[in-house]
Amino acid sequence: MTTSEVVVAGVGIHPFGRFGDRTATDLGVVAARAALAEAGVTAREQIGITFCGTAYGGVASGHRVMSALARSGGPIVDVEAGCASGAAALMLAASAIRSGQHETVLVLGLEKMPAGVIRSSFFAPWQEQAGLTPAPAYFALRAQRLMATAQLTTRDLATVVVKNRANGVANPDAMFRTAVTVDEVLASRLICPPLHLFMLCSPNAGAAAVVLRRARPDDAGAGSVRLRAAALRSHLPGDVLGEATPLSGLAVDDIPAASTLAATAAYEEAGLGPDDLDLVECQDTDAARELLAYEELGLCGPGECGRLLRDGTTAPNGALPVNVSGGLLSKGEPLGASALGQVVELVRQLRGEAGARQVDGARVALAHTVGRGANASVTILTR
């Protein structure tokens, strides 16, 4: 293990859900305290720099957490990259270590979202007035196109929800911890056809934290989790339904997605490929988004995502379990925290500490987020 390698020294999470009057800062303090304790960080001066991912947290979100915890005068930087905010913070933290500038870095992600459809300052007011900003409708259009190109049915979409909600039952940090059936999913309210209510994740609140540290010689042991890649990418022009959310695009179908760009970069950074993966946490903002991620991340070829679902490959006991945490469909989506929530899950899996959710023998894990901007992240962890 070389000194430029990055290890995960500690992780912490505040459950994702809705917590009344508790502020995003309150949640962030819980997650940060847990991660710092696990990492054995006892003196505030040990934290070289703090990065805090949040989209709705407001001015100096990271500073507010650190004011309650450990003011050291060190730099604190908030990072906004939409749904990938936490992963963007992780990428910057890894760079700060690899550059030799810092030895130990704290990465926070926190959010407290209003319930319901997310209002985003991404759009111009006239676009809102014209009714051109409904997020679930964009998800629905993307789902409809995927259903056509990959021969999917609405039952397939419902099956993703059934899988992830069943996984979420065993996750004490998830918001929804009850299993659902295909019939229940299809009987839930039709929001934007083909998407029913249960096929859409819920914006909520939560926080997660990761302490990264430069590898030391004594980190070579089997228990240590290494951050092998933290890639963030935006979009190429021209994809009308890409997460850049343009008003027009080209009539071509082979423009690489932002998630594909991030995955390609991450595989190269890690020197690993899709065949090496033991488990994946991916963006299941809606049920079709998970299936699209199978293709964008190279877990299967174009048009093959339905097979991975139907043959059980991505089930918890399958060859490549996806979203064993329950995914965003069970956990809900606190934007700034969701990517680091995935990392917390994967670190626990790689350490063998995931309890009833444990994927036996997990050694290589990938986390993926994507959202408006476009912002897409792919993180690869190994032990």
Next chain:
Amino acid sequence: MSGVAVRAGLFEQTDAGVTLLGDRCRTCDAHQFPRAGICTLCGAPDPVPVQLAATGTLWAWTWVTAPPPGYDGPVPYGFGVVELPEGLRVITRLVLDPDVAPTVGQPMRAVLDTVGTDPESGHDLVSWAFSPLDASVGL
């Protein structure tokens, strides 16, 4: 129809119907909507302003059943993507008959759609939309 456009420079109504206002790049020949001072595909400056075709085909569709934040117009409304012969796919409202399921690939034409009331003038606030070519719905 009388009304105030949600934004100037997006569309025009002529005797021939409604057309969206786009650009054609002098370098890569790609079209884009709405107009911009640069080709957003290749970065070349000074694209040629054009009127886009008034008809196209349906590429994707859904219904919006709850008003998104900042929208005061009627619900439900159709929403989707129409592909124009210039090789352009456009995000658009859809004026659809709720009792007739649309079909991907069906011919569509540009129309105007009331999306609310202009708070300053009290007139209808109007946006572009697409409607099935063979239907009498639309304005």
